[in-house]
Amino acid sequence: xxxxxxxxxxYNLNWTPEQNKLFENAxxxxxxxxxxxxxxxxxxxxxxxxxxxxxxxxxxLDDIKRIESGKVPLPKYRRHGGSSRTNGNSNEEER
Numbered sequence: 326x327x328x329x330x331x332x333x334x335x336y337n338l339n340w341t342p343e344q345n346k347l348f349e350n351a352x353x354x355x356x357x358x359x360x361x362x363x364x365x366x367x368x369x370x371x372x373x374x375x376x377x378x379x380x381x382x383x384x385x386l387d388d389i390k391r392i393e394s395g396k397v398p399l400p401k402y403r404r405h406g407g408s409s410r411t412n413g414n415s416n417e418e419e420r
Contacts, residue, residue: 340381344370348381 340348351369355362363375363382370378391397 340370340373344372347371348378352382 351366367378
């Protein structure tokens with residue numbers, strides 16, 4: 326979705342990670358008030374067309390709704406010693 330980690334299973338499997346990143350960046354550049362928005366985004370992404378870009382956007386919105394509604398669990402990150410590190414070693418490494 327790194328950047329936007331949305332439900333990657335929903336993303337168009339034909340798009341590369343690079344295309345997804347270009348798509349997300351283009352969305353930030355070409356907001357809803359830009360004329361020919363989808364055509365411009367498709368050009369930035371490359372190898373796609375307006376309809377595919379619009380569909381990818383709909384999938385992204387659905388993913389966001391699922392995340393915000395709590396239907397997608399947050400990842401469980403492994404905690405490290407935090408600020409208790411000394412000389413690059415965690416407390417566990419020092420034991």
